[in-house]
Amino acid sequence: MNLPSSPVHKIPESVLVVIHTPDLQVLMLERADRPGFWQSVTGSKDTLTELPCDTARREVSEETGIRIGELRDWQLVNVYEIYPVWRHRYAPGVTHNTEHVFGLCVAADTPVTLAPREHLQYRWLPWVQAADLCFSPSNAEAILHLPKLLETPA
Template sequence: MNQNYKRPESVLVVIHTRSGEVLLLERQQPPGYWQSVTGSLGWDEEPLAAAIREVAEETGIAAEDKLVDCGYHNRFEILPAWRARYAPDVTVNTEYVFQIELAEKVPISLNPDEHRRAEWLPAKVAALQASSYTNQAAIERLVLGKR
């Protein structure tokens, strides 16, 4: 555990409405990269706490009573462009998946350091627009019911 580097564990939080609209955020860097709420765990942080923190930081939504642990995680190779943030021997990240289902769309307060804009999209469109394959799969599984 070298705390000079990022911890190779993160959360993915799919926020959607009961009617099937999914919130996607466009990252500042790289432009055109769309995602659900994501973020790395702090070295002393559990996945649930990280998910609550990231949702609040990235959207302004208080998630404590809405967040559901989906009971699965993804493992994926860290892209070479991002590897310098991690210890030299680290090449794989573990991503814990959560969801929030809302009765209806809510206003979003973006962190402008991280994201350019937010959009509520029909789930099928969101699944196609999400830049990460794990994010696409989570939308399909959690909102569209595909396994």
């Protein structure tokens, strides 16, 4: 007996993780499904109960192989319209996504192992160049906040 399969839709809540070194080199990834589109680590929650910090750790591990570093919740939340080309992944009528922004500081020599189905290549770039390369405005804005977010109070 064949049971009808129900469609699985992405949860419209995600994370953006800006991976950087102490000297503000930022890891940029080129999307496999959109060559020429560069971004930081991103990904949606797998379940409604998954915490954003757990989503961030999982996505970093899946997309880069990085399992170490200091993950910080930047307390930034973006709500943006989902690009029409990707709306089919979400339930009918869903047009906006809520994105939680994190930073992950790693050593400059941290090895990166890309998930080939997700990314074609990576680059470490100075933070301003990384922001300029982003196709996503919220990603570029997060990177531009990097120096201020890393300042420590005197």
